[in-house]
Amino acid sequence: MPEIEYFYSAHSAYAYLGSARFMAIDKAAGRTITHRPNDLRRLVPASGSTPFSERSKGHYAYYFRREIDRWAEERNAPVIVGRPTHHDKDMTLCNGMLIAGLVQDKNIDQLAHVMLESHWRDDSDLADRDTLVALARQVEMDPEPLLVAALSEEVQAIYEANTVEAIERSVFGSPAYFVDGDMFYGQDRLEMVERALRQPYAPSRTN
C-alpha cells in the first residue's frame, strides 16, 4: 500500500491541530502513514528557519497564539489557554516511544494522536513515564515494551536518522507530509495533501 510520510514531533502544536484531519485524509485515500518523529529543536535551526528564541513578539502573538486559536476552531481541536507547562522538556522519550511502536510492528496512529492532544488540550507532561503509560493504555497498547525500548540504541538511532533525513529533505518544521515525493509543510497544507492524493500537482518547471 502506498504511504504518506509524516515528519513531526509528539509535542508539536501544529501537528496536533492537523492530527485528526490528516488521519481522516489518509484513511479516505487508503494510504499508510509512515511516522517519522524527529528532534524539532535540532531540525528548526538546521533548516535555516529562525530559532524560536530569536523571533519577535509580533511573530509569537500571531504564529503561536492567533494562528493556533483560529486553527483550533477550524479543525475542531481544542487547546489550553496559554502554553503547555511542560513544553520545554526533553521529548526524546515520547518520540522514542512512538518509534518503538513502529519497530514492534504496532499501528501508532492513535498513540501519536493522544500524545499531541493531551499535551495541547490537557497540559500533559510528555516527558513523564506515568503519563505515557496512561496514554498507551488509553489506546489499548501495552506500555511496558514500548517504554523499555524507547531510549534503546536501536530506537534512538532511528530518531537520529529521521532528524538527519528531515534536514536533508528540506523539512522546515513540524508537521511536514510527503505525498509521492512532494513535500507539504504545515497542517495548513492538508487540503492540498488531500488534493495531491487525488491528483498530483504538476511538477515544477525549471529555467
Place this chain on the structure above:
Amino acid sequence: MSEIEYFYSAHSIFAYLGSARIQEIAKASGRNLVHRPIDLNQVVPAGGAASFKERTPKQRAYFFRREIDRWSEERNAPVMVGYPTHHYKDTALCNGMVIAGVVQGHNVDQLSHAMLQTHWLEDTDLADPDTLARLAESVDLAPRPLLDAAMSDEIQAIYQANTDEAIKRSVFGSPTYFADGDMFYGQDRLEMVERSLRQPYKPSGDPNMPPA
C-alpha cells in the same frame, strides 16, 4: 460599507496568486477592498523575517518555486517560468500609482490586478512608466493623472504611512488582509478570511504567549 484592508506590494508573487480570489471574496461579502500598498523592503526585515536573499537554497526551492507552482495551479493563476527579470527594481512608482488611483477616487482593483498578473505572467517591468501607462489603459484608467501624482510628496507620504502602519500592526509580508481587526497573513489564508467575514473567529484569550 465595512471593509477589508489589504496590505501588499504591486510586484508580490503571493499577492498575485491571491488577487482574483480576494476581489471575489470582497465582492461576495459586499465589502470594500481598501488597498494599502507598502514598501516590502522595509516591512519584511522589520517583521523579523529573513529577506529573500538571506534564505537558504532549500527555502527558496520550496517557498519560491514549489509553493508558487502549486498555488498557481490551485488558484488558476498562471505564472511565467523562472523569475521576473525586473523583480528587484524600485517599486515606489507602481505602488505610488495605485495609491494615486485611490486618492483620485478610482476603483483600483483591476489596475492592481493587472500589475501583479503581468509582472508574474508576462515579465513586465513595473518600474517603467510606459508599461504602467499601458496597464492603466488596459483597465480603462487614464494613465497621466496617476503617473503624474505617483511620485508626489502627498502620495509618497501615504506610501510611507502605509509601510509604517504595517510594521506597527505586525504585518510580516505581502499579502496581508485585515477583517475587522483580525490579521490574516498570506494568500493561503483567504479561505479563512472568507469564513471570518461570515463568522468571525473567537478572540484569543492569551495574546502574550511567551516564546516556545
